[in-house]
Amino acid sequence: MKVNGNTVPAEEGLTVGALLEQQGYPVKRIAVEVNGEIVSKAQYDSFALHDADTVEIVCFVGGG
Amino acid sequence: MKTITCNGKPLEIANDAHLQQLAHALMPTASVVIRNGFQTNEDILLEDGDSITLIEPGILPPQDVLEHMMAARHSPHVHETVRRACVGVAGLGGLGSNIAAMLARTGVGHLILADFDIVEPSNLNRQNYYVSHLGMYKTDATADIIRQINPFITVETHTIRITEDNAWDIFHGCDVVCEAFDHPACKAELVSALLSNSNTIRIVAGSGMAGYGSSNEILTQKRMSRLYICGDGHTAAANGIGLMAPRVSVCAGHQANMTLRLLLGIGQP
Structure with a gap:
């Protein structure tokens, strides 16, 4: 699968939550989209990722 | 005759009417002349359907004219x-x-x-x-x-x-x-x-x-x-x-x- 444009192996049973933990993302400051659909925080641990999925993770920094 | 819009209102003009000439005739004190969203000092031949705006700086116009004047610098579409x-x-x-x-x-x-x-x-x-x-x-x-x-x-x-x-x-x-x-x-x-x-x-x-x-x-x-x-x-x-x-x-x-x-x-x- 693709994560922010990089090829990453989609292990069997990998969820969005596990991917975020694996890659060290600060969960409170991000938004996640899989195949063009937003994944809400409540879905992270149940949302299964599959081969050929396209995952986009946006991480915000403070200030505005 | 051609029909144009002047400060938001339709206006019939002669076929050979030019922009600055007309502006001077309608509002001699106007120092800002805008044609189709573009401010100009040129004395252009006006076309049918043109929209022109004549503004006298420092004078607050009535609401409907003000709206047209403000919109004049927006690109129409x-x-x-x-x-x-x-x-x-x-x-x-x-x-x-x-x-x-x-x-x-x-x-x-x-x-x-x-x-x-x-x-x-x-x-x-x-x-x-x-x-x-x-x-x-x-x-x-x-x-x-x-x-x-x-x-x-x-x-x-x-x-x-x-x-x-x-x-x-x-x-x-x-x-x-x-x-x-x-x-x-x-x-x-x-x-x-x-x-x-x-x-x-x-x-x-x-x-x-x-x-x-x-x-x-x-x-x-x-x-x-x-x-x-x-x-x-x-x-x-x-x-x-x-x-x-x-x-x-x-x-x-x-x-x-x-x-x-x-x-x-x-x-x-």
Whole structure:
């Protein structure tokens, strides 16, 4: 699968939550989209990722 | 005979009528002459269907003429489209107060503004407020500024802290919402709440505009199917790296321009 444009192996049973933990993302400051659909925080641990999925993770920094 | 529009009203003119000649005949004191959105001193042959605006500086015209005069510098097809649009601004700090003013100047017809905070002295280094606004809710102060910029814009304000629970209620009628919060967790929460509630709403967010690094690092990027991010992506407001007017305004300009492009049907950042 693709994560922010990089090829990453989609292990069997990998969820969005596990991917975020694996890659060290600060969960409170991000938004996640899989195949063009937003994944809400409540879905992270149940949302299964599959081969050929396209995952986009946006991480915000403070200030505005 | 040809028919043109002059200060918003139809006018029949002779086939050989020229712009400056006609302007002088109609309003000898007019020093600003605009034809089809473009100010000119040339004495051009007028065409059927032209729209001209004659302005006498310093004179406040009646409301209907004022609206036409203000619209005269908008590109015609742009003005008609943005006048029908609805844009939300979530947070009215450095980004949001400037974005709202720019969208008002662009003629976006309906603005939904939300912020819970009041204007404080420490806001004046970058936010679009004046000393006279100190102590006012930012929603009221921004609505006041917009009335001064363009009284023909409908402004809806929500003086409330925006959360994932109320974001959709506040912004569901918007074509585009500009995310303009300070805290990164609030930014993320708003984006998730709005994108998961709707299949059409677009969000233009800000991330990374503190300090005085190069303006050229601030970009507009399409990061999700309906999410655009403006900023350098990494310079957070932190101890010793404050938010300052120039870079915050550059980022606000990126957000306002991406919003305008989306309203005009252009999805490319």
